[in-house]
Amino acid sequence: MGRPERAGLAYFAAVFATGFLFGTVRVLFVEGLIGTELAVAAELPAMLAVSWLAARFLVVRVRVGDAPAARLRMGFAALCLLVLAETVLGVALFGQTVGQHFADYATLRGALTLIGQAGFGLMPLFVARRRNDEGHKNQNTKGEAHVHQEIRTDRRVRSRADGRAGHGG
Numbered sequence: 001m002g003r004p005e006r007a008g009l010a011y012f013a014a015v016f017a018t019g020f021l022f023g024t025v026r027v028l029f030v031e032g033l034i035g036t037e038l039a040v041a042a043e044l045p046a047m048l049a050v051s052w053l054a055a056r057f058l059v060v061r062v063r064v065g066d067a068p069a070a071r072l073r074m075g076f077a078a079l080c081l082l083v084l085a086e087t088v089l090g091v092a093l094f095g096q097t098v099g100q101h102f103a104d105y106a107t108l109r110g111a112l113t114l115i116g117q118a119g120f121g122l123m124p125l126f127v128a129r130r131r132n133d134e135g136h137k138n139q140n141t142k143g144e145a146h147v148h149q150e151i152r153t154d155r156r157v158r159s160r161a162d163g164r165a166g167h168g169g
Contacts (some may be wrong), residue, residue, distance in 0.1 A: 004070045007062035007124070008077025014054040015078070015120060016085055019047055040112045048119045055123040064124070071124040079121035 001009075022043055030039040055074075064070050090101035104110045 004073035
């Protein structure tokens with residue numbers, strides 16, 4: 001198992017655990033108040049934010065690399081584990097057949113779930129630019145530091161020249 005797959009496993013575990021907690025709260029407390037579809041729609045941005053944070057942390061921590069293929073491998077590994085885990089939970093906890101579980105994706109609730117899953121699977125790719133952006137920022141900072149050093153040097157030269165001009169006159 002390579003780094004992208006290890007990161008995908010950790011990414012899946014972190015987001016799935018959080019999603020299980022959010023889902024429990026949603027089903028027990030929120031769906032009765034606002035309905036299933038609206039509750040799932042309200043949960044979706046929070047889950048995508050959790051996915052973004054977890055992916056951002058893990059691509060750096062596990063050193064997945066900047067290559068899009070590595071980021072996609074991480075997301076694909078996590079997505080496969082997520083679909084498997086949700087299918088097993090649907091069958092084991094909710095008494096669904098595998099066919100019923102996948103048929104649920106044809107509903108509005110299922111479509112929202114698919115949107116979340118697609119975002120989850122692609123999130124490591126979306127955060128791929130972070131390290132590159134920091135690299136450019138560091139280059140600019142070094143460049144600015146170099147410019148500031150030249151300005152200080154130029155001021156010293158002018159100060160010395162002004163001092164000589166003042167003494168000579």
